[in-house]
Amino acid sequence: MGSMGYFRGFIPWIVAGFVSGFVDWRWGAASGFASGLLLLLQDRRRGVDLDALILEASTIVYFAVVGAVALARPHSSLSHHTDVLSFAWLAATAWGTLAIRRPFTLGIAKRQTPREFWDMPEFVRVNNHITAAWGTGFTFIGVSLAVAGAVDAPAWVGIAAHVVGLVGPAVFTKVHPARAQARLQAAQPPVTVLPQ
Numbered sequence: 274m275g276s277m278g279y280f281r282g283f284i285p286w287i288v289a290g291f292v293s294g295f296v297d298w299r300w301g302a303a304s305g306f307a308s309g310l311l312l313l314l315q316d317r318r319r320g321v322d323l324d325a326l327i328l329e330a331s332t333i334v335y336f337a338v339v340g341a342v343a344l345a346r347p348h349s350s351l352s353h354h355t356d357v358l359s360f361a362w363l364a365a366t367a368w369g370t371l372a373i374r375r376p377f378t379l380g381i382a383k384r385q386t387p388r389e390f391w392d393m394p395e396f397v398r399v400n401n402h403i404t405a406a407w408g409t410g411f412t413f414i415g416v417s418l419a420v421a422g423a424v425d426a427p428a429w430v431g432i433a434a435h436v437v438g439l440v441g442p443a444v445f446t447k448v449h450p451a452r453a454q455a456r457l458q459a460a461q462p463p464v465t466v467l468p469q
Contacts, residue, residue, distance in 0.1 A: 280443070281312065282312070282328035282329050282332065282381075283328075284308060284312060285304075285305040285306070285308040285309035285312065285329075285332050285333075285336065286305065286332065286359060286363075288304050288305055288308045289301040289302060289304055289305030289308075289336065289359075290356075292304040292305075293355065297347070297352075298339075298343050298347075298352045298355055299340070299343040299344060299347055301355070302336050302339045302340035302343050303336075303340055305332070305335075305336040305339075305340075306333060306336035306337055306340055309329055309332040309333045309336060310333055312329055313326055313329040313330065313333060316329070321384065322380060322383075323380075324375065324379065324380035324383075325380030325381050325383060325384055326380065327366070327370060327375070327377040327380060328366065328377050328381075331362070331363075331366040331377075335359070335362045339351075339355065339358070353422075354422070356418050356431070357415050357418045357419045357422065360411045360412075360414045360415035360418065360438075361411075361415045363407075363411040363415075364408055364411035364412040364415055367404050367405070367407050367408030367411055368408045368412075370404060371401060371404055371405060371408065376397075376400045376401050376403070376404035376405075377404055377407075378400045378403045378404045378407070378446075379397065379400040379404075382396070382399075382400050382403075382450075395453060398453075399449060399450050399453045402445075402449060402453075403442075403445065403446050403449060403450075406441070406442040406445040406446065406449075407442045407446075409441075409442070410437075410438040410439060410441055410442040411438065413434065413437065413438040414434050414435055414438035414439070417430070417431070417434035417438070418431055418434060421434070
């Protein structure tokens with residue numbers, strides 16, 4: 274599965290954003306909810322443990338709540354702030370899983386790492402760092418969008434915030450595990466073979 278496992282959980286957010294842009298936020302929330310539920314059910318059918326589906330479960334809850342609000346009050350001013358709300362929710366998910374010592378990336382990493390490494394402190398530490406990187410990226414985007422909206426900044430500011438806030442953690446997710454493994458191997462004492 275590789276690093277794509279980390280990114281699959283973002284599909285409902287992309288679908289919701291696309292549909293909201295062409296229709297409205299009610300249909301965006303419904304499509305985000307439906308695609309999130311579909312992905313979760315597919316993974317459960319394949320035997321994926323629930324701890325690897327924290328992002329998907331959080332996504333479904335978000336779109337259920339926003340969808341309910343959108344249906345009850347379709348003209349709510351909240352519809353103009355769903356971009357900020359969505360990244361605030363994702364940030365809360367990342368930071369919340371770190372606070373309870375269950376980083377949301379841990380279950381995903383277990384799907385692509387042999388079981389003998391799961392209980393190593395280094396494995397958990399790497400996932401803490403990766404989850405913190407995503408939490409930082411989500412927080413950065415949410416704050417940037419809120420500030421950009423408050424000062425009526427041009428659209429490119431929001432686009433730049435998305436790029437920086439998503440590409441940074443994506444690159445970190447790709448390179449950090451290999452670097453951590455290299456550091457761990459370098460710290461191991463060399464094995465010497467004594468002559469007989």
